[in-house]
Amino acid sequence: MQLNEEKNEEKTGKAKKERTPMPEQPADERRKNFNEVTLGYTKEDALAEASRCLACKDPKCVEGCPVNVDIPGFIELICEEDFEGAIEKIKDTNTLPAICGRVCPQETQCEALCVLGKKAQPVAIGRLERFCADYDSQKGAKVPEVTKSTGKRVAVVGSGPAGLTAAADLAKLGHKVTIFESLHKSGGVLSYGIPEFRLPKKIVQQEIEYIKQLGVEFKPNYIIGRIKTLDELCDEFDAVFLGTGAGLPNFMGIPGENFSGVYSANEFLTRVNLMKAYDPAYNTRVRLGKHVVVVGGGNVAMDAARSALRLGADEVSIVYRRGEDEMPARREEIEHAKEEGIIFRFLTNPVLILGDEKFNVKAVECIKMELGEPDKSGRRSPVPVEGSEFTIPADVVVIAIGTSPNPIIFKGSEGLEQNKKGTVVADEETGATSKCGVFAGGDVVTGAATVISAMGAGKKAAKAIDEYLTGK
């Protein structure tokens, strides 16, 4: 088993400065399967890593966590080998620890603020959280106690990270929660977007089962905006939380984008993850490319590229219009993709997709870019280099340049303020919208962001909804 090599500037220093590596599948093996890449800490690993925590009196790491998990608290319990106590402590504030421990960008959150990080490596908080959650599910998670009912009913629209978190928190406070989900499986992006090799679907379903045990009712195959309008939900429930995400794929608008073999990342990943097109026992298919080109530089682009590789592609390249430093994807995912042999073409932008006589994609014409002056957001905007066009052969192209909120939810409903990009206008602290009794959080408010920020928004909104319902 190959161990994850960690950088350590002070290799000569105390052993304690190095974080405990996490075992993972070797790259040449894992690029052929959809099994989880990272394998998780053993008990010994967890104890070694937990002992590095300085148990700060004024812990900065907690501030870096969007849902403010009591990090030193649960790590101390790990040190005492009270793993059940540790998971309970985490679950006080975080309902989806097995997921967060795997997909949170800890390097920009909790771990970014760990004081150990100033001189050496920060405590591997995410890995420890994951260890506790996995220990818990292996043992059979404790059935939570259902709180006495307040008699209030809340509708949650969408079962992604924002909706699941809001639902769980509201149920713990004694409100009767019903989740409406348009797809046949719950989880949102956790089920259709993030691949099995990063987040096993068994884990997502386990977390959802836990939320069901809190008394939350799930209604799959139920589309608000088609079966019922948002206005009708408002009449039937005491409050509504909108966690419908940003599921509408953006296309580039270049010629040839509708050739067969050109996918949105949403379609490609839905076929692979939700419908399990990689498994011949399932009936959904996805085109298997020999030469795959993925456009974009976020986590979704990494997921699509690494999935295409695992489906058997000979060559997968990521085409990104900015440079490596500007890539919004998690560092770990970029490293994993590189180890697996994904080719990165930076400062490159597609201008045209070429097809054959049967409308099948055969190549992508790209242009080289250079970084110009910083734009309003402070990022240097890429500018095309004239005359630098070149073509890359491709039989599958995946467009992963971002998503917007799906407008179906707003059909037939009135009074919900949206901004130009189609996102819902909501108060940052409470999630309250312009429509009375309707709260919103996650990607539907922010546009495509992270799992944990959606959970944070779900958590804040649940608190605000509780105050709204109980008149606090």
Next chain:
Amino acid sequence: MAYKILEKEEIAQSVHKMVVDAPDVAKAAKAGQFIILRIDELGERIPLTIADFEIEKGTVTVIFQEMGKTTKQLAKLSAGESLEDFVGPLGTPADVRKLGTVILVGGGVGVAPIYPQAKAYTKAGNRVLSIIGARNKDLLILEDEMRKASSELYIATDDGSKGHHGFVTDIMKKILDSGEKVARVVIIGPPIMMKVGAGVASPYDVEILVSLNSIMVDGTGMCGGCRVTIGGKTKFTCVDGPEFDARKVDFVELMNRLAMYRGEETKAVEKYEEECRCGLH
């Protein structure tokens, strides 16, 4: 979740009618909309047009032809069995208004989606001239229902075994030539028939609508697998459609996109039929 099959009948050779218990869908359904179903855990999601719905009974009727693996597997199910998933109503309802005289053209299983439209146009106070067709008389569906729902009904078969010997579009052209003022033509059937029909009708001063049958996955606008080019712009059939102005549709692109998985589909059917012969299904 499970959705019970209440009735199941073969209404023409390899064409089946299925009535499903789905009260939420029935209550919200309108003419022109469709559903997506999944037979079981291993199943794919396939779109089928809503052929009928009854709010009081909470039922939705779909009609499908055995084409690929999933429809063949669906044909083997009987009343009393259940479908794993049945989601809808999806798509924008057909734009049914009082317009005067409307011609509705349905070919093959395309008669199924025409039927709720005939009822709706008649109810809205239109004179509804319906033309239905099939390759031969044994493949013709919903004749009695369509007669009841229309002001006039015309039938065409490719082999002349019933009604006009020829295409549904021949009858449509005759009506348009007769000088009767027609406000709109709605054509639903295989893409080639809609393309040809739209071509025949386009020189006339008449609105032409078609209902497109793209490949779909989710049917809620989150993937764009069903995208089509309408008047030079990309639209999603599942949300913006399925009904579009026929003069603006890029039918060649649609037909090429529909052929995208043909090889895989053929293989899946062969494998399925082989397994059936071995008694595995």
